[in-house]
Amino acid sequence: MKLSEGLNVNISEVKNIIFDWGGVITDLNIDSVILAFKNLGFHHFDKAFAHDTDQSFFLGFETGKIKEPEFLKILRKYLDRDVTDRQILDAWNSILGDLPPERWTILNEVKKTYRTFLLSNTNSLHVSFYSQKLSAIYGRNGFDHLFEKIYYSHILGMRKPDRNIYEFVLQDSRLEPGETLFIDDNPENITTARELGMKAYHLAAPVTMTDIFC
Structure with missing residues (x-):
């Protein structure tokens, strides 16, 4: 080929x-991940996820400066309700298509x-x-x-x-x-x-x- x-x-x-x-x-299912986090109470996920800002903690996760436990802890600060780790992980992974x-x-x-x-x-x-x-x-x-x-x-x-x-x-x-x-x-x-x-x-x-x- x-x-x-x-x-x-x-x-x-x-x-x-x-x-x-x-x-x-x-x-990439961008709309899906934004909606998934909105449903968990993260209402401005799209702005935080934008990679045009060096302040985004997502960039720290992508470069290994932030590890998984800290990343999940930071995410929880943006949620307006109690959710399980599984719910957060499912929302986070929903961006990936087949x-x-x-x-x-x-x-x-x-x-x-x-x-x-x-x-x-x-x-x-x-x-x-x-x-x-x-x-x-x-x-x-x-x-x-x-x-x-x-x-x-x-x-x-x-x-x-x-x-x-x-x-x-x-x-x-x-x-x-x-x-x-x-x-x-x-x-x-x-x-x-x-x-x-x-x-x-x-x-x-x-x-x-x-x-x-x-």
Whole structure:
């Protein structure tokens, strides 16, 4: 399986592909998570969740500076009612959509042609939840077998679109920027990748991952 034509990049030069997770491999249910927390009494979750503010404690969780117990404790301060940890976790994980079988197949096939990697701004709760979900659906615990290497922001202590996380991935896996295609749904993340010499494709609706491989 190879990249399709029409991506506005020279696909003949591509030897490596770096995938984003949410918004590329799986859909993100932003409205669902906002509603879920509103139902728990967090009425301004959308503003707190906005990643355009460095004050957001969500960013601390994504970079591993805030651990799970502290994160749940902070979340509880915003709720106007008593809820269980399970209710909070269910609300938090509701942002993650399913991984359709056709995308699962693509990831299994495309690694036969390219070196593939995963680079995601994420957190320990989402990784744990989705590993269990993939195990139940596909019999695989997580994404490990789909990629040569996985890079998670909460483990590295860095996040996109900061240049340092891209530079780390390129150096760690010895990737030539000009031979590497970066696929992400966030324009800011795409900009940084291009500044570092990578080829980049902004995946935006209605296009999905299935449309860019053949």
